[in-house]
Amino acid sequence: MRASRAVPLLLCLAAVAPLPFSAPAHAETDVEACDRLASNPADPQRPAEAAGVSREDFDAEEALKTCTRALAAQPTEPRLHYQAGRAAYVLEDYATARVEFETAAKAGYKIAAAGMGILYDHGFGLPRDEEKAIDFYKAAADEIGIASHNLAIIYRDSAETPHDYAASMAYFKTAITLGYTDSLHGIGYAYENGFGVPQDWGKAMHWYRRGAAAGIGDSMNNIGWIYQNGFGVTKDAKVALDWYQKAVDAGNPDAVNNIGNLYETGDGVPQDYAKATEWYQKAVDAGNPLAMANIALFLATGKGGKTDVPAAVDLFFKSLDAGDAPSDDFNRDYVMEGNWGEPFYTALQERLAVAGTYKGKPSGVADDATRDAITAFSRQGS
Numbered sequence: 066m067r068a069s070r071a072v073p074l075l076l077c078l079a080a081v082a083p084l085p086f087s088a089p090a091h092a093e094t095d096v097e098a099c100d101r102l103a104s105n106p107a108d109p110q111r112p113a114e115a116a117g118v119s120r121e122d123f124d125a126e127e128a129l130k131t132c133t134r135a136l137a138a139q140p141t142e143p144r145l146h147y148q149a150g151r152a153a154y155v156l157e158d159y160a161t162a163r164v165e166f167e168t169a170a171k172a173g174y175k176i177a178a179a180g181m182g183i184l185y186d187h188g189f190g191l192p193r194d195e196e197k198a199i200d201f202y203k204a205a206a207d208e209i210g211i212a213s214h215n216l217a218i219i220y221r222d223s224a225e226t227p228h229d230y231a232a233s234m235a236y237f238k239t240a241i242t243l244g245y246t247d248s249l250h251g252i253g254y255a256y257e258n259g260f261g262v263p264q265d266w267g268k269a270m271h272w273y274r275r276g277a278a279a280g281i282g283d284s285m286n287n288i289g290w291i292y293q294n295g296f297g298v299t300k301d302a303k304v305a306l307d308w309y310q311k312a313v314d315a316g317n318p319d320a321v322n323n324i325g326n327l328y329e330t331g332d333g334v335p336q337d338y339a340k341a342t343e344w345y346q347k348a349v350d351a352g353n354p355l356a357m358a359n360i361a362l363f364l365a366t367g368k369g370g371k372t373d374v375p376a377a378v379d380l381f382f383k384s385l386d387a388g389d390a391p392s393d394d395f396n397r398d399y400v401m402e403g404n405w406g407e408p409f410y411t412a413l414q415e416r417l418a419v420a421g422t423y424k425g426k427p428s429g430v431a432d433d434a435t436r437d438a439i440t441a442f443s444r445q446g447s
Contacts, residue, residue, distance in 0.1 A: 103148035185198035214237065254287070282313075397439040
């Protein structure tokens, strides 16, 4: 299964719940209040007395106001600039986040450099620039887990930077030593796919189980997928369903889609298109592009009792907008299996022609021109 890059808001998360911050006996200064409200548990340069505030407990508006006042008192303190930037980032005020992160990063504040890497990596408030993202991540990677993790993802998956699987594995391992548990999944994914290491289902499962024990929904989902398909284990759809449900409970939308697939195929559960549609729709509502393609197939072919070709085409294009390059390619190949019906292929080709990527008269079949047109469309604006 596909592994995803660390979500930007993970910059604000802690692996463990912070201990309560004890208010000082004297009147609290704005600087102390900024530390109390906005310090990050993942920041090794935060004050020893500041436990850090997890994303769930973070009051970004109050933190930004307080840290702005604190900066008036200590305008050259990089920690305060970072913490103001953290609050602005959560509020999606990326222009302010950039100014504050950049100021702190120039002063050598590691987690602020990681923040700048995330802004450039995702194009938040500035043009996306992977080369600059890499530079900022490298400046922080020896101390900040998310920076090391995101470098590992870039060197594994990027369409711009040459793949370097050895570097990717090294950065995943560094991130793990820094307490960034998402990288457990990254190593499992490397063994699953043979990225820089011999492909090994046993080792993939080992690392996925470590990830699952750390609460990583992607790892739980991939364990389910391994059991569903019998890769290196005895095929067992019921065990797969149990793992998918654990992943769903952990908030993983891929697992929601995969439960829908079990009901569609009758694998380990009674075949039930209505339940399959219900699960696929839940995944669509969560933004899952693979589920969008699954419902599009149902609508294109009447599977499940309803045929609506225009809606199927709309949903397929929505899946391309919602996905990244790997999921777009997966959904393209899904369409190219050729079982979506002539009306769907004709309508799809007409839409691609309007977009300028399909040339000639619609053929109504899944041909090479359709494959090329979908690929070109999915790469537009990427």
